Amino acid sequence: MLRVHSVESFWTHDWPWIRFVVFLQWCVFKCIYCENADTIPAEWGKETDVEELVEMIKKDIPYFGKDWWCTVSWWEPTFQAKWLIPLFKRLHEEWINTCLDTNGWIRNDDVKELVEHTDTFLLDIKHINPEWHKKITGQDNAPVLRFLDYLESKWKRVWIRHVLVPWYSDQMEYIEEMGKKLQNYKCIERMEILPYHRLGEYKWKALWWKYPLDWVLPPSNEVVDQAKKILEKYFEKVMVR
Numbered sequence: 553m554l555r556v557h558s559v560e561s562f563w564t565h566d567w568p569w570i571r572f573v574v575f576l577q578w579c580v581f582k583c584i585y586c587e588n589a590d591t592i593p594a595e596w597g598k599e600t601d602v603e604e605l606v607e608m609i610k611k612d613i614p615y616f617g618k619d620w621w622c623t624v625s626w627w628e629p630t631f632q633a634k635w636l637i638p639l640f641k642r643l644h645e646e647w648i649n650t651c652l653d654t655n656g657w658i659r660n661d662d663v664k665e666l667v668e669h670t671d672t673f674l675l676d677i678k679h680i681n682p683e684w685h686k687k688i689t690g691q692d693n694a695p696v697l698r699f700l701d702y703l704e705s706k707w708k709r710v711w712i713r714h715v716l717v718p719w720y721s722d723q724m725e726y727i728e729e730m731g732k733k734l735q736n737y738k739c740i741e742r743m744e745i746l747p748y749h750r751l752g753e754y755k756w757k758a759l760w761w762k763y764p765l766d767w768v769l770p771p772s773n774e775v776v777d778q779a780k781k782i783l784e785k786y787f788e789k790v791m792v793r
Contacts (some may be wrong), residue, residue, distance in 0.1 A: 587752025656699035
């Protein structure tokens, strides 16, 4: 049984195709800007059977055919890799494309098997510098980069996502370092810049948690453009979401 936070059909946000998104519960990262803090505790969410999800996802196939995607997201779906494997297998039986939105921190045998049944990866790299990564997430980034190496060895399609947060992940020297470090990966199809926003702040307050970045504003257009220009030196396709 998967522990599901929520589901969304006809989702077009941050994606070029219409897709069905399954939002899962549980995460080891404690990102200081987390927009869905209510997905962090493992014990929350609704236990949902794989076949129940498949039926929800496949009902719209007649409208979208080969462009129908299912993305599993929020916040770290690989914690539930054991139960995602049968879900992705079933989706492939229905000719539905599978996508995993992950921070790449976990790589056990279940995750390795899940990789085999995943078509596209949205891999979050919060920061290329390990110390800054710890400040943002509470965890080291070495497992994330090792996971990217693993996806490269499997010839998987990867979209790298980087949240641009003033004072924390908008240092241009580190954006440059990230571009240099990742430029030779054949698996990376595109880089995405996600400008920081405060849309999830209300969830922290609803949980009676102090929001760590209540003093930080979204990055300016100039800063976003500068980061994009740096990454465009290293990657053919750089998007701002």
